[in-house]
Amino acid sequence: MLYLVGLGLGDAKDITVKGLEIVKRSSRVYLETYTSMLTVGKDKLEEFYGREVIVADRDLVEMEAEEILKEADSTDVVLLVVGDPFGATTHSDLVLRAVNAGIPYRVVHNASIMNAVGCCGLQLYSFGEAVSIVFWTDDWRPQSFYDKIKKNHSMGLHNIKVKEQSIENLMRGNKVYEAPRFMSVSQAAQQLLEIIQKRREEGEEPELSEDTVCVGLARVGAEDQVIRTATLRQLGSCDLGPPLHSLIVTGQLQPLEVDMLRLNAAPEALTHLEA
Amino acid sequence: MLYLVGLGLGDAKDITVKGLEIVKRSSRVYLETYTSMLTVGKDKLEEFYGREVIVADRDLVEMEAEEILKEADSTDVVLLVVGDPFGATTHSDLVLRAVNAGIPYRVVHNASIMNAVGCCGLQLYSFGEAVSIVFWTDDWRPQSFYDKIKKNHSMGLHNIKVKEQSIENLMRGNKVYEAPRFMSVSQAAQQLLEIIQKRREEGEEPELSEDTVCVGLARVGAEDQVIRTATLRQLGSCDLGPPLHSLIVTGQLQPLEVDMLRLNAAPEALTHLEA
CATH class of the missing domain: 3.40.1010.10 (Tetrapyrrole methylase, N-terminal domain)
Incomplete structure (x- = not known):
């Protein structure tokens, strides 16, 4: 067996x-x-x-x-x-x-992170498709993950970014593997902030903004786990410590979800936390 | 603590x-x-x-x-x-x-069923928002869950119906609870089949059909778990035994997902299993 x-x-x-x-x-x-x-x-x-x-x-x-x-x-x-x-x-x-x-x-x-992420107080039933954020390089900066997040968000669904590892390596399909790299919440947030800024310059009405309420999670299930509810801007400069990290972009919030998010919210995020 | x-x-x-x-x-x-x-x-x-x-x-x-x-x-x-x-x-x-x-x-x-459902071989990353199917009564036959399933399906995402219990009771908010009822895969499939038929009669081009490949799951994680890949029509008349049951409506399938689904597929479903 x-x-x-x-x-x-x-x-x-x-x-x-x-x-x-x-x-x-x-x-x-x-x-x-x-x-x-x-x-x-x-x-x-x-x-x-x-x-x-x-x-x-x-x-x-x-x-x-x-x-x-x-x-x-x-x-x-x-x-x-x-x-x-x-x-x-x-x-x-x-x-x-x-x-x-x-x-x-x-x-x-x-x-697994796919269900344990519920510990932040957001309803698992209200999560859309999971989205992977790839590591950007100087000359490879795809934005397709942002469009997936936008789509979930426009339907009121929460987003979760769960793939901490470099996707291009996993997909490469040959035997030269880089050491695993794990994306931090701040790296993921920074890439999203850059896309939001770029889209705004291109005249697109952005679905997300620097003030969108997000949740950064680190080491879920471990003794030293961290859950931090904050704006996307705040998470762009946070340090949640060692891997693994996950980033949630919240969608439409229910009152009980807001109450749970408040338990771990940064002061600035509190003003944006309305169901 | x-x-x-x-x-x-x-x-x-x-x-x-x-x-x-x-x-x-x-x-x-x-x-x-x-x-x-x-x-x-x-x-x-x-x-x-x-x-x-x-x-x-x-x-x-x-x-x-x-x-x-x-x-x-x-x-x-x-x-x-x-x-x-x-x-x-x-x-x-x-x-x-x-x-x-x-x-x-x-x-x-x-x-929980929200992540263990991956045992059927479908990628957890390709599931859309989870959908609850409510028990119909003679005079209360809402179709809103079908529209959610349609939306996920049109985006190529897999659907999962995970709420086996009667939602109207859970939501009622008073102290008169009925004994828990658990929806079977066949009941869920029958309600979907009826809506598909009705929508067709109303002239709607149905996103789903009787031949849509679905997966019925029963008692996931238990010794006697059942995974059955079949058409929606077939699942409408199946008996997967005691609760809990879950029903997946598949979206766009990847080759590896097809291979996994074949492991538990009914003969008729095999002809519809194409990535």
Whole structure:
């Protein structure tokens, strides 16, 4: 059996009891390390599990999936994934290989940023399509993510930017990977502010402005998580500390959502917080 | 401290190790019972935790929150919530009461249907706003949920219907609650099929049809979970067993998504599964 076990978002103890039992009894345990990161490393996991954990980098999961699946028809093999196992499609690929090889699989779910983001008090039901913000370079500054955010916002939906990693690297499809880079809330906000300014100069009535209420989140689910409700301008110069970060652009707010956002709001943002 | 601890979606062992430790050491443990349901009841949880669990019905959480929060400034109190604690806004209300009373709170996240639904192989990033389908009565047959689904679909986004419970009851805001009712995939599909038929008769070019590829899910995360990819017509007459059910109306499909959907596809749906 191939088990895909979610680790959740914080530390070693965010694995489920079911997941931990599977880890303890399986023949081999792999830790997928390239689509996201936990606040603790392999060593802490090994200590907590009392057993060896094999780091599975991108090559191993994608190119040498056979190694992971070896003997998984007769023994139990685990792939540990930060968050929930189906946050990234790469694991669909491994599942398909397993099924094609006649190996059964099972998923042990856990929290991921896609649902844990509800901790800021915004209704999960009112989020539109998730939007990825790519890292700009000097000569590559696409704006398509802004148009997606605009579309969600014009429908009153909240936006979430969840992809902290550099997309162009993930998509490149060759074996030269850069070290993972994680976009901070302030970087994301700065790129949005620049687009808003540019669009205004081009005569477009901007759907968003420097005063749009946003929520910056860092290390959701960890002991030192940060939730900061502020204007987009304020978030452009904030420092929320180490990764992972997420940025929410709020849409139409309900009264209870406003009350929750006030719990973590910067003073300037309070004046903009009206349902 | 007030702890909001997510139970995940399956059975008692889907709690996280961190959550279980908190349950074991807290003074009082409440189980919220009205926004969702686990496949196991209070007795199984008490047996697994080795301690008493107090059932918190809607009155207790909403009207008598003081009882839950009693002495929570000096001792630890837990509210267990199926899925993730921030799936339903009712818990925002409890958090606000705690904060106003000077009681700190902490959240232990877990999987909820909002992220676990990725197990069918559709990318979570490609889901639009979640849509609730209400139970029709003889003289109350609103169609607004169909228009939301249409809007998501026209943008190529997947739809998820996640609200299994009767919305009109949840919203009624008085103390006469009906027993929870859970909408099945076939009921949801039948209501959609009826609206499609009606819109066609009214001359509207339907965004969806009887042949739209959908995914019916039942008891996601449990041992006996069911994932069935089929046309909307097929799902209108399916029986996926006991609750909870969710229905996905697929949007624009990527090749890897198609491959994953094929794993659980009904024969007729296969012919419609093209990326």
